[in-house]
Amino acid sequence: MELATTLISHTVWNAVREVGINPNYWYPVSWANELKPGKIMSVVIWQQAIAIYRDETGNLHALEDACPHKGIALHKGEVQGANLVCAYHGWALNGDGKLVDIPYLPPKQKLPCAQARSYPIQEKYNIIWIFPGNPSLAEHCHPPDVPEFDDPNWLMVPIPGHFQAHFSICNENTMDVFHGFLHKELQGWFDPLLINLREGEGKVCADYQVSYRGLLSKFLGLSEQGNQVTTKTVSIQYGYPHYHSSLEGISSLYLMRLPVGPSLTRSFSLLFLKIRLPQWFLSIFRPLLAQIIWNWFLKKFLDQDKEMIESEQRTYLANPQRRYVEINPAIVALQRVIVKQYEQYMQQSNQPGNNGHPDSSAIATDQSQPIKENSIIG
Template sequence: MLELANTLSTSLQGQTIQNRVREVGINPNYWYAVAWAHDLKAGKILPIRIWNQSIALYRDSQNQVQAVENVCPHKGVAMDKGKVQGDAIVCGYHGWEFNGQGECVGIPYWNQGQKLPCAQMKPFPVQEKYGLIWIFPGDRALAATQSPPQIPEYDDPNCLMIPLGAAFKAHFSICNENTMDVFHGYLHQNLQGWFDPVLIKLGETEESILAEYRVSYRGFLTKLLGFSKDGGITTKTISIDYQYPNYINKLENVSSLYLMRLPISRTESRSFALFFLRLPIPTWLLNPLRRALQPLILHLLFLPFLHQDIEMIESEQENYLKDPQRRYVEVNPAIIAIQRLIVKQYDRYRSTDQ
């Protein structure tokens, strides 16, 4: 990993490519989380979108998830208006049936024994893992060369998992910059979030940005998380690891956050986050408390932070759209690095896709 040690202090050095980063698309040759697995019920069709592509998800008779283009190749009707029948997805208009590979396998008014027309929907590589459904929207031949992030905490009995989904009316770059930006503790000060952030390390590869910040906490949160008994000031290291297109963030010995970003369109994004907390209590006590703690932490801790972030993110997007030529001033080298990476990943995909 290339160290950028001499550029850590907030400064005006470095070229910002901010305006272009708001217009670029995704590199689709990665696995993207697109839905919570429990939202895809047997017998139902779940429509999702990933970077302007509509995809219909359904479960076949073996409960395996299938993913096909959400457009019927007969006349273009959305497939989620239809139904699931055995292993097939059936269009709601004329009843044409398709298998998980998107091939037409039946037409209700077709003469028996006659060859079916060659009508094909695009199929997508899909998998179910960590309670999420993942799609590989790029070149099918590359799907096996990539995988969703490893999440060892998912099966760790000492961790409390809190899933959290969010939707943003904003380009994915604005959302990703918010996650990389530890300097916005200012926004969350009434929630007793972190303060005094210092960027202490920044590294960059072709596919990742790793930033480490030192931050301080005090008050209610420090007591809740067991940092300090009297709520006094505690200093911790936060590592923010953007591994395109997702985040793996860790707060020293306390928690991990896996944040999967779903870019939907130029002005819409979603996120699927799995937060793992290592609470200072034994497993025998943690297990019965799990069900009660999850909603409590979600409502007390995450949703208030998230709502504050969404307001800022969407305001940034709104003003960008009013005047896309306007230049803004960025001083955090970690943000400049992530902008550079998002643009580079898009350009890399475009250069191989010609």
């Protein structure tokens, strides 16, 4: 549905700061190269503690972080072969969470029936993904497509993010191109104009026209000295629960969001830049270049955003009844999608016979697909 690109003013609906997630999507939990074979890691997706481990043959497994014997956190245990062994009494669970051994079980005694919940897990784009919702829906849904990942013409810069804030506040920061003012000393962008806005089922697409001059313009290769004004279109696609934004084939950002809890959010982003450097140079210095760009340039932008995001959260928590005013219709559309996804999930979870899981045909989604005309809602 096409939406108006201007809004007189709108009172922000605070319900968006209180909603949970729709868990029937793939969520990023770690950079894949940080979990070596034989190691365990503890992660949290919207207050669900999960122990992930890479077995000795390199396969990944995800189990609820609670031993079925006495609830000890499984991430404190150890990996033995393909199993995760609890730190307390040494009970061994396989990758499906099924109890397979008790070291002190009398020889003639059968293993008790005990199982930890397991979660669908996969690695893609050097990110570990978990599907925390109804496991039968996992195969109908995919992490976002990142076609630039294997393309040597792009330089990939991985960007970690950690915010003491609700995921809605973080997501609004990404959709809100009007905050170029914040980055003025870093010579970011200016004169933003929302030129197109569309909303679909679980999606919001916004095109903004923005102008660049100075440091960022030079960095993106828009003008040699960075002293000319260049105007470009930034396209931002929010496909719940992640983002893709692109700048006319010059840069492309995939921002994967991990809501940890009501006031803690992480992100795993992949920024791709068209760098005009010889391939031989890139093949040697690619990781170093990515590290320099992140540490000496992009981190400064992110630190400024983090300060604003966390300030917004603190003020909200001090008085959740306080009202705020918004004039960017893209933010209002985004809030609508976030609330709707949660409500839709809760409604389907509460239907009799669903056993806490929504019906697969009703909620099946594909995070890798762009908005299709027939998915647009009125």
